[in-house]
Amino acid sequence: MKRLFASALVRDGAVAGAANLLANGGSFVYYSAAAHALGPATGGLFLALIAAALLISVFANIAGVALTPDVARLHAANDRGGVRVLAGRAALGWLASGIALIVVALALTGPGESLFHLDDPVLLIETGAVVAANALLFLTRAFVQAIARFDVYAWSNVVETILKAIAAGAIVAFPSLRLTIGSLAAVLALSALFTAWPVFAYVRRARPVVPAFAQRSGVRSLIAAFSALAVMTFADGIIARHMLAPFDAGLYNAAALAGRALMSALGFLPLVILSKLAHDREESERGDRFFYAAVGACCLGAIAIFALFPTFILIAVGGRAYVAGAPLVALYGIAASALSMTNVVVSYRISRGARTIGRVLIVIAAAELAAMLVYHPSAAALVDVLIAGHTLALVGSCLTGARPQRSRRAIDAQTGARSAGSSTT
Template sequence: MLSVLIVNAGNYVYNLALGRILGPEAFADAAILITLLLVLSFVAMTFQLATTKFSVIFESSIFRGFINIMYRYSLITGILIGLSFIIFSKELQAIFHTQSSTIFIIFGLGIPIYFVMSVNRGIYQGIKKFDRLAYTYQGEMISRLVITLALLYLLPIPSSMVVAMGIACSFIFGLYPFRTKDITTNFSITLPSSHKKQVYRFFTLTAFYELTQIIINNSDILLVKHYFEGYEAGLYASLALIGRVVYFVAWMFVMLLLPKVVQKQKEGKNTTSILFSYVGYISILAFIIVLSCYLFPELVIQLMFGSEYLSMAPLLWKYAIATSLFALSNIFAYYFLSLDHYIPVFLSGILGITQVLLIALFHQSLTQVVHMQIIAMAILLVVQLLFFFRKNADKTSKD
């Protein structure tokens, strides 16, 4: 948890530094790459979570076979997505109004490495080698921060290209330490049919849920970049970065939640106490952050991004509410996902699409965009809570 906190703080410094150095308009282009990195992280998280879950469940030869299959498919997926960025770089430039299409080509070249890195992390997370898991996150964060800031001062090229280069290079450093123990060149390895069905079901549902995470967590920045001018998009990106501190910190609890819940379930023990603990932690954290954003919005923005971004101060606490609601509903969703209950996944998908539609229909101002997110996330949390109480009541009646 301490390491994830340090990594999130480092990533925050990285974003804040770019915002201060580049200014709102140039930061808008950098924010698109950072947002695409977050999108990529959610896609790759499907592989990481599946690897984590079944690293707890599978043992000996089945475990080794599973790991090799995950590496194989993660690499193939990474190559296909990377090629898509390269092939459609011009179209991406037109959609997001960036100064260059080359940034998407550079970004695409690093994607296969990122997917392999995610499986490696999933193994360490599942077998509870949290020290090595911490090293991979620290290596990625530190290298991206150092390389990007160094190249900004050393190379006379557009800042967005520097950001793309820093991101791509950081994936290489994130591979360390790479676990080679279970890797084999035997491509004929398969899983027993019963285990294969179990893996496919979890992987498919996790992929769907991560897609909803992409929609909910990143669609607003992408839509704002499409509907608004570069200056306003840059201002909104700074608002989103500050407001999402709740989600970034909550993620370290999610990383610990999943293997704990799976292990408790495997041992036949009650898991609700773990859920309540984590919901309590996130609720306290969210309350403190929202209150701070409400009482001292100008101070927070001035300290983090500077006076150029102060026009976003009135919206800060509202955006923090939206991300707090999302962070809380996320805890419930991952809890049920780890227990193989998939209805919350579909609920998240429905509300994610609802959020996109609301923003697409109502985007006359940045204020309206934030209000649409609060509405969608409030509904999402309510339905997740209703599902939890219903599930808990059914379990109690059976007992």
């Protein structure tokens, strides 16, 4: 066990995980400050708009994750020209997507206002700016990780956290929904530019060379799985804003914010440390047992915290104006715990060779989304659907078959037998 944790706490995983946790903490402090300053109705609208922005921009993160292996391979071969080509394609994709998003936002201003019960179209434009800035930040961080600039990745998260702390102070002093969303867009844009500069410096003098892409298995499953998880994470907040009264939607989104904070905290330790077991084929079976035991313990512990201290959690997130939503927090903790552990298990199972897990989660996410749209008499009913859907996703991700992993000893034994056989013929 000592060797296991010693090998797990490698520099890249520790730096990336700690920096990510810091940035997520800064984000939730910012969102909490907005919820305190704006109150349940307006604060709930803000959280719903941010949920929509994150749901759209998270696909840039998925694209960055899919590009990372190719960029890392080119970096290892010192092929800066190939990295430059991939960075250019990513930038063009981001720019084209941003233009398309602006066109769609302008075309759907009326339906968008109806969906979120808005009377200010400027808020939709600011939300689009949040999407664009966050997508650029996701892509640039994927590239700095792929070229092994974990120092830049860490400082990027520190800069984002500091800027969000400053913006949170401005929101508390001058509570305004326009200021809240606009300041978030500015923070994300500045953080993205800070992160992009080292990537630009890395490739600017390189001669562009179109790289040969490696054939990798599992990328489609990864994209499908994390797309489904993104929908399950953020769609309910948007639906709540559209289906429920503004005050009730505000209480619901405060509970959802607490749940997402829990997901970030819970996902850190298993994802950074325990997923390293996926690469230890020699201790595959024992590693599996230890991994799932840790996942179960984290999940049960989180559920207990939300069940015992719902009022305290809600006051910390949004203030005493949200106390009426305490029963929602206790229930949402179950759903958030299950989805958090699903994120961890999906990463682990894909790294172990699971190839059908993405399709399973797509089906579950679609069924959950349909159930929320059909069965929405109250906020509690939405949470009930989430509990059922997220629990099913966790069970499905655990049970979905993976390709069998043989230990190194078995592989060496088979190789030795072949060598012996060839020497006697």
